Amino acid sequence: MPIRIDTSAFEASVDALIVAVRDATRMGVVAGGAEIEGVAKRLVPVLSGDLRRSITTSPAEALGPGTYSVQVEPDIVYGRIIERGGTIVPKTDGGVLSWIGPDGSRLFAKKVTIQPHPYMRPSVDISGSAVRAAITVWWHSAFR
Numbered sequence: 001m002p003i004r005i006d007t008s009a010f011e012a013s014v015d016a017l018i019v020a021v022r023d024a025t026r027m028g029v030v031a032g033g034a035e036i037e038g039v040a041k042r043l044v045p046v047l048s049g050d051l052r053r054s055i056t057t058s059p060a061e062a063l064g065p066g067t068y069s070v071q072v073e074p075d076i077v078y079g080r081i082i083e084r085g086g087t088i089v090p091k092t093d094g095g096v097l098s099w100i101g102p103d104g105s106r107l108f109a110k111k112v113t114i115q116p117h118p119y120m121r122p123s124v125d126i127s128g129s130a131v132r133a134a135i136t137v138w139w140h141s142a143f144r
Contacts, residue, residue, distance in 0.1 A: 017142070017143075020142040020143075021066065021139065021142045022065070022066045023142070024138040024139050024141055024142035025066055025067075025068055025135070025138070025139070026060045026062075026068045027138045028134050028135030028136075028137070028138035028139065029060050029068040029069065029070055029135065030057070030059075030060050030070060031131075031134035031135070031137075031138065032070070032127070032130070032131035032132075032134050032135060033057035033058075033060075033070035033071075033072050034057055035127045035130045035131055035134060036057070036072045036123050036124055036127045036131065037055055037056065037057045037072050037123075039122075039123035039126050039127050040055050040072065040119050040120055040123035041055050043118075043119040043122055043123055043126075044074075044082070044117075044119040045082065045117045045119070047102075050076055051074055051076055051078070051079055051082060054074040054075045054076035054079065055072070055073065055074045055079075056072070056073070056074075056075065057070050057071070057072045058070050058071040058072075072120070072123075073120065074120075079120075081114055082114065082116075082117050082119070083116065083117065083118055083119060083120050083121070084116050084118075085113075085114050085115050085116030085117075086113070086114060087111055087112070087113045087114075088111065088112045088113075088114065089110070089111045090110070090111075096108045096109065096110055097109050097110070097111070097112055
C-alpha cells in the first residue's frame with residue numbers, strides 16, 4: 001500500500017519564505033544605502049552645498065537570486081577629486097584655470113592642487129554596523 005504525503009502547502013510556504021527573504025534583503029540593502037548616504041552628507045565638506053545635494057542612493061539592482069546592490073555616490077563632476085585629492089590642470093597647453101573666489105573676485109592659476117577630504121569611504125566605514133543592523137531587521141521581518 002503506497003503512502004502519499006501532500007507537501008504542496010509546505011512547498012508553497014517555503015516558496016513564500018524565499019520571496020520574503022529576497023524582498024527583505026533588497027529592503028535591507030536600500031536601508032543600508034540610505035544610512036551611508038546620510039553619513040556621507042554629514043561628512044562632505046560644504047562650500048555651496050551642491051556636492052552634498054548630489055550624493056544619492058540608486059535604486060536596488062538585483063545581481064542574482066537574493067543578491068542586491070545600491071550605489072551611493074555624488075553625481076557632480078568634482079566629487080571624486082574632493083574625496084581623493086589631486087591636481088587640476090587646464091585642458092589645453094598654456095591655458096589657465098579660472099574661477100570665482102569666495103570674495104567674488106575672479107582667480108587664475110596654471111594648476112590647482114586639492115588636498116583630499118574623504119567623505120565617501122569614511123561613511124562606508126562608519127556605517128558598517130548600522131548597515132548590518134538594517135539588513136538584520138529586515139531579515140527578521142521576513143520570518144514573522
